[in-house]
Structures are given as C-alpha cells and as structure tokens.
Amino acid sequence: MAFTSGTATGHDALADALKAYLITQSWTVEKDEVIGDDRFIYFKGPDIVTGTTTINAHINIKVFEDVPTDYYNWEISGAIDFDTNESFDTQPQTSPKITATARPTMPLFQSNIDYWFIANNRRFIVIAKVSTVFVSMYGGFGLPYATPSEFPYPIYIGATTPLTTQRFSESSYAMGGFWDPPGPNAAYIRHVDGSWIDVGNYTASGSTKNRGIIIDGHIWPYRETENDQIINNIDGSYTLFEVIISNKANAGNVYGELEGVFSCSGFANASENTVTIGGVVYLVIESPSRPGVSDFACIRLQ
Amino acid sequence: MATATGTSTSLKNFSDSFLAFAVANTGFTDAGTVAMTAGGGDVDAHSVTKSGVTFVFVTAQASEFITNSVQRMEMRMCYAAPVAATAWTVSNPVGQQGLTQMGVFGAGLTFSSPHWFFTDGVACHAVLEIFPNVFSHLSFGQLEKYGAYTGGEYITSTYFFAKSGTTPFPYLQSLSNHMPFAESNNGTNTGYVRYAQGGNDEDDFAPMGTATNTLASGFFQNSKGIVHYNDANLGPGAGSGIVGSLFVNSPSAFNLRAMLIPIRFLLRDTTTTTLQYHPAGCVGGVRLVNIKELDPEAVIDNNWQVFPLAQKIGDATVATVTANLGLAYDTTV
Numbered sequence: 001m002a003f004t005s006g007t008a009t010g011h012d013a014l015a016d017a018l019k020a021y022l023i024t025q026s027w028t029v030e031k032d033e034v035i036g037d038d039r040f041i042y043f044k045g046p047d048i049v050t051g052t053t054t055i056n057a058h059i060n061i062k063v064f065e066d067v068p069t070d071y072y073n074w075e076i077s078g079a080i081d082f083d084t085n086e087s088f089d090t091q092p093q094t095s096p097k098i099t100a101t102a103r104p105t106m107p108l109f110q111s112n113i114d115y116w117f118i119a120n121n122r123r124f125i126v127i128a129k130v131s132t133v134f135v136s137m138y139g140g141f142g143l144p145y146a147t148p149s150e151f152p153y154p155i156y157i158g159a160t161t162p163l164t165t166q167r168f169s170e171s172s173y174a175m176g177g178f179w180d181p182p183g184p185n186a187a188y189i190r191h192v193d194g195s196w197i198d199v200g201n202y203t204a205s206g207s208t209k210n211r212g213i214i215i216d217g218h219i220w221p222y223r224e225t226e227n228d229q230i231i232n233n234i235d236g237s238y239t240l241f242e243v244i245i246s247n248k249a250n251a252g253n254v255y256g257e258l259e260g261v262f263s264c265s266g267f268a269n270a271s272e273n274t275v276t277i278g279g280v281v282y283l284v285i286e287s288p289s290r291p292g293v294s295d296f297a298c299i300r301l302q
Numbered sequence: 303m304a305t306a307t308g309t310s311t312s313l314k315n316f317s318d319s320f321l322a323f324a325v326a327n328t329g330f331t332d333a334g335t336v337a338m339t340a341g342g343g344d345v346d347a348h349s350v351t352k353s354g355v356t357f358v359f360v361t362a363q364a365s366e367f368i369t370n371s372v373q374r375m376e377m378r379m380c381y382a383a384p385v386a387a388t389a390w391t392v393s394n395p396v397g398q399q400g401l402t403q404m405g406v407f408g409a410g411l412t413f414s415s416p417h418w419f420f421t422d423g424v425a426c427h428a429v430l431e432i433f434p435n436v437f438s439h440l441s442f443g444q445l446e447k448y449g450a451y452t453g454g455e456y457i458t459s460t461y462f463f464a465k466s467g468t469t470p471f472p473y474l475q476s477l478s479n480h481m482p483f484a485e486s487n488n489g490t491n492t493g494y495v496r497y498a499q500g501g502n503d504e505d506d507f508a509p510m511g512t513a514t515n516t517l518a519s520g521f522f523q524n525s526k527g528i529v530h531y532n533d534a535n536l537g538p539g540a541g542s543g544i545v546g547s548l549f550v551n552s553p554s555a556f557n558l559r560a561m562l563i564p565i566r567f568l569l570r571d572t573t574t575t576t577l578q579y580h581p582a583g584c585v586g587g588v589r590l591v592n593i594k595e596l597d598p599e600a601v602i603d604n605n606w607q608v609f610p611l612a613q614k615i616g617d618a619t620v621a622t623v624t625a626n627l628g629l630a631y632d633t634t635v
Binding site for chain 2: 231237255
C-alpha cells in the first residue's frame, strides 16, 4: 500500500507511525536514537538501480520539543549517505542549517494528529493535521528533467516553515507547504555540483504573500502571481498542474517535478476533499490553513 | 497523425496546402473557396469545417492585405461558410468578432518558402519560413479540453505589425503584435478560443489577451495564452506570464536541456466581474521552448522540431528578432 492514514497522539507518536509505515515500504531505519531531550531518526530509501549505479534517498528527522514555549516539532534534513559516527548536523553532505533555528520544519503538537503518509522507493510525503492546520513535508527524489548521469542525486527536502522553533498556530506567511514554501530555509534541492539550493516562493513573514523575495530556487506554478486567478474547470472539475522546481542562479536551471504532487485550484475546494482523475485518487490539502485559490495542492494517494 | 513539408508560393498557396493537409489528416471537411469583397478589392475565402465550426482563411487577390510591408492572411472562426460576393467583415459570416491574422514580413504576393505541417489529429500546426531563418506560425483546431464545455476550438498565429516608417522592425512594439499561443496587446490580430455562452453567437468567441467581449449578460469574455509578450515586459530571451519563469530558467545550465513547456489556454469566468480564469485546455503536439542552445529546425528529444517565433538572430530590418523564443512541434504525432 503506497499510502496510509491514521491518527497519532503527539509528534513523537507520529514519528513512530511514520517509522513503522516506511519499514513496510522497504525503507530502512539506519538509526533511531535519543540524545538528551531530542530524538534523531535516520531513514534510508530502497535501492534505486540505474545501470551499475545504486542510489538511496537519505532523509533524517529530528523530533524535539520545548514545553515552556509549547512547540513540538520535526526538523528535516537530507543527506547523500549515512554515517553512524556523525551527528544529525554532520551527516554526509547534509542539507544546510544556516543558523541554530533555520531548517525545514514541521510544527506539530502533543495532541491527536490526523496524518497521511505517502511513499515509494524515491520519496515520502507526510501530511499532518494539527488542530485545524495542515503541515507537511517531502523528503526524497523528484522527477528530474535529466538523465541519471546528468543529475545523479536529485533530492529535495521541503517542509512547512524555516523556523525550527515555530509553533503550529503561527498564522503568518512564515508557514507554508512544501509545494509552496516560504523562504529562505524551508526547502532545498541538491544541485548537480553538490550544493544545496534554497527554494522559497515568498518571504517567510507577514500577513500578505510577498513574492518579491530574492531567493534562487522557486516552485511553479505557485511562484507566479497569475496562479492566483486560476479557478476550477468550467464544468466544476479540477485540472491538476505539475509542480516544478527551477532555479534562476547559475544561468538558470529547471530541475524537474515533485513526484505525485500537483497544483490544484482552491476555488470551491477544501482540504481533505479528494479528486479522482482516471481512477487515481488525489488528496486536496491547503497550505497550511489558508484556503486561498492558489494555496492548495493535490497529493496522489498511491 | 501526420507531418508534411513542402514549398509555398503565396499565402493563398500556403493556406490551400495547409487546409488540404487538415482535411486529409485532422477530420476537417473542405467547405470550398469563394470570392468575397474587401476594402481594396476581391479576396479568396477558403473554409474548412468540423463539428459545426467553420475556419475561414482569407487571402488577397491584390495588394489590399499589405500594410507597412507586412502581407497578411485574415482568419476567423465562424458558424457558417462565407457566401460568394458578400463582404468579408468581422461579422460576416457570424463568428469571432475580430480577425486572427498571419503576417509575413516584406514578402510580395508571391514567394518561394519552405513550410512544415504537423497534426495530432486534433490540432493542426504550420510553420512558414518566409526568408531563410525567418519563420511565421499558424495553428488551429481543437484543444485537449479540461473538463466538459461547449467549445474548445481555437485559432492563433504570428502577426507582427510594423509601425509606419519604423525600421528596423522593433523587437515587439506596443501595438497590434500577436504571438502564437499568447496574448496580443490589444484586441486586433489576435487568437480566439470558442466558449459558447448560450446568447448571441458573437459572444461565443473569446479573444486572447487584454481585449474582451462584453457579453449580452453584461460580463466579459476573453482568454489567456501561455505567456505575455509586449515590449514592456519581454526583452530578447525573456518571458513573463504564468510560464515565464520556466522559460527564462531554461535551458538548464547543467545539461543544456530546455523544458518543453505545455501550451495551455485559460478562459475567463463569464459569470462574475472578478478576474478569474478556468483552465480551458492544452494544445496537442506543440510546446514553448527556449532555443538558446538550439538551431532553427533542429530536432530534439528524438521527435520535437524547433523553430524560432520569427528569427533567432539576424537582420532586424528584415524581420523582428525574437531571440530565444521558440516553438517545438511533435514530428511523430
């Protein structure tokens, strides 16, 4: 089964549920350890073999909390391998942590969380409903517009907010979705040269969507202001558009698509709806509690 | 499901060949050619029909369709074939309320130019190489529709309008230019998409771009193509509009591959004054492509043949330089 859903009580139990699910999908848990008050889980994806080359997605999650300030969060990182002798922050070529509190993060809480997990051998997606807020993460490979030799490790990590200490209830544009991340530091794609390209569509603050942010990577079509005008089809059905990561730095690059993730108008739509196209079911989710026309994504449930 | 190449000797010869290709491969019925009257003399109106929509292609018998060194063919989607000896206007026959025009730079009434035709059986595309490495495009047929609605037929083409006395041809000027699959800057020379409104027949055709039809309902009708083009926001190699970032970030520097960007149309919601658009459909067999690393007529990804919008580089006194803007046509469909 390529997706599952359920309810977990708190951020730590949600991690347990994800761990159990990913094991059923042939993912490996390289290590699950507690250091001090924090828990660190290192996931390794199944083998992806191309010719004589084998790659595995490495996605790492730090589960942590701060009771006095009432946040219970996951911090997400990507790497190209696992080294048991290295820390969470020093895994092989790990995604950056620019400051002590700047890394892709899923804000959760300690109560009941409805969740949806979607996984295959390339990536996994987590959608979690925290009270009435939908938080999310994507970890693993996309669908690159390149051959494996041209782009051997096209890994993307994206989450809800760039601030590790963010509470789920934050209502500003510091919160988003991995398909339309605030920036900087809420999402990264690993470039062919091994550098991590920051991906963000708008400034991670304020009460309005400021797309004027200067950041290298962004995600189509959410980055485009015209996306705000696109509604449903004339007959009330919905058209899904591919979600594409591109980068204006280094003379420009269009990396490819997020797998199983599509743009879908929020017009006359609501989170937890489903859209069925050609027998395939998609879960409708908003980013993160904004029901605007251009805030929604459809996640393929397979 | 076909392609063809050949040589055109005039715009009429070009349209006759293209329409014969459409009849043979895309399910159109030839409705014949009649002589009509226009401002400066007679014109030939050649029509093809499919599913109740007639596409009329009008070429001049003399020089009245040449303005500022740009010779043109005028086209409209209509609900009937034209009647001989009547006046060719934007309301006769009943149909789209403006012209779609294809312009060729500086050519006389006759020329000898290579052409390429493509179809996936639903939409027809033509490319005419007016001068060496200078191209003009024409596309019509049916969208691959998103959802069910009455309509989805479209027509669009290249038309550059040179201002009187303006040489060289400006890159893109603010008046009257129209790019295929895109928006024009005003209501003339533009593409149209059919979206039946259940009222006046003239209301059924949505102009592409900033122009709108005011409907009998009091609301407005128009459509959007994939990208904006005007001299305010588009320089050589640049782009804006909803796919602008995908265009300007192509080709990828790390592998020099350019994304083949699907060509989608949007239709304005005609039930409200709020400016919002329905996804209308995708044009099959053609993609927008950045040709920075590609030569005209090159075939990429095995089966997509690329052409500049007009000319990639060259003499701007001959034709507008459109730099990296290109279209790719599927040669296998």
